[in-house]
Amino acid sequence: MNIGEVASRSGLPAKTIRYYEDIGLVTPPRDTNGYRAFRESDLHKLAFLARARALGFSIEECRLLLGLYEDESRASADVKRLAQEHLASIDEKIAKLQSMRATLATLVHACHGDDRPDCPILQDLAEGT
Amino acid sequence: MNIGEVASRSGLPAKTIRYYEDIGLVTPPRDTNGYRAFRESDLHKLAFLARARALGFSIEECRLLLGLYEDESRASADVKRLAQEHLASIDEKIAKLQSMRATLATLVHACHGDDRPDCPILQDLAEGT
DNA sequence: CTTTACCTTCCCGTGACTGGAAGCCCTATA
DNA sequence: TATAGGGCTTCCAGTCACGGGAAGGTAAAG
Numbered sequence: 241m242n243i244g245e246v247a248s249r250s251g252l253p254a255k256t257i258r259y260y261e262d263i264g265l266v267t268p269p270r271d272t273n274g275y276r277a278f279r280e281s282d283l284h285k286l287a288f289l290a291r292a293r294a295l296g297f298s299i300e301e302c303r304l305l306l307g308l309y310e311d312e313s314r315a316s317a318d319v320k321r322l323a324q325e326h327l328a329s330i331d332e333k334i335a336k337l338q339s340m341r342a343t344l345a346t347l348v349h350a351c352h353g354d355d356r357p358d359c360p361i362l363q364d365l366a367e368g369t
Numbered sequence: 370m371n372i373g374e375v376a377s378r379s380g381l382p383a384k385t386i387r388y389y390e391d392i393g394l395v396t397p398p399r400d401t402n403g404y405r406a407f408r409e410s411d412l413h414k415l416a417f418l419a420r421a422r423a424l425g426f427s428i429e430e431c432r433l434l435l436g437l438y439e440d441e442s443r444a445s446a447d448v449k450r451l452a453q454e455h456l457a458s459i460d461e462k463i464a465k466l467q468s469m470r471a472t473l474a475t476l477v478h479a480c481h482g483d484d485r486p487d488c489p490i491l492q493d494l495a496e497g498t
Numbered sequence: 499c500t501t502t503a504c505c506t507t508c509c510c511g512t513g514a515c516t517g518g519a520a521g522c523c524c525t526a527t528a
Numbered sequence: 529t530a531t532a533g534g535g536c537t538t539c540c541a542g543t544c545a546c547g548g549g550a551a552g553g554t555a556a557a558g
Contacts (some may be wrong), residue, residue, distance in 0.1 A: 259546060
């Protein structure tokens with residue numbers, strides 16, 4: 241399998257797949273012409289990575305997850321802990337964004353938004369009330 | 370005012386203030402010894418920037434906001450539009466995170482998290498069900 | 499044989515900083 | 529007056545996870 245097919249089947253751009261090889265997440269062998277020759281197992285790994293990334297895991301977390309996935313003697317507790325930590329960090333991000341959102345929504349609501357210059361949004365930014 | 374005082378009064382790290390000068394957001398004059406000599410107006414701008422950044426505006430949006438702030442003949446509609454677009458992008462981010470969160474929470478809930486290897490989290494990542 | 503599509507490596511750019519090195523400047527104390 | 533410390537300066541490199549694009553080799557189609 242060449243990189244193009246792997247890209248379309250995994251949903252990852254070819255650039256990303258090459259990058260994942262660079263940082264050692266996959267290690268496809270090479271054909272005599274120098275092309276990467278992906279095995280089914282490489283495709284499988286890449287699809288795993290695509291889904292883990294889609295859940296917001298960082299590359300290093302993905303590396304750990306892959307390691308656990310390939311370790312037959314893993315404890316599911318280790319996976320769960322990793323996922324829970326990630327869940328907590330997502331919750332933090334959501335909370336931060338919602339706090340921003342609340343302030344911003346109040347300001348937007350207070351601004352009449354016409355052609356006059358006075359604007360509570362700028363006022364708030366300037367005065368930090 | 371030296372950079373240290375401006376840093377503590379604006380809440381921005383000195384490094385960040387130098388960076389903001391690099392990209393032209395502030396242009397403090399220099400003392401004969403080469404030190405930046407911040408005026409009250411510079412401090413004011415930096416505090417404005419700190420608050421705008423805290424609301425999640427990008428640097429380029431901050432640049433626009435500063436421009437509007439200093440333009441006496443601005444239309445508040447321009448400010449409001451900028452803020453509304455930013456609000457929409459925050460909503461997108463929140464939605465994405467909440468979707469991740471939902472999937473992840475389901476998986477975490479389904480994983481017993483003991484010393485056995487079978488784990489629905491890894492299963493989901495592997496099979497993409 | 500030519501075109502076209504695909505593959506390769508390499509290097510630069512992104513956003514918004516952060517860390518660290520090397521060196522100048524200013525103040526205070528022994 | 530020597531020195532120790534802290535603060536200031538510039539510059540370079542690294543972060544994270546890629547994406548864009550150049551220069552060139554290779555394969556499949558007409």
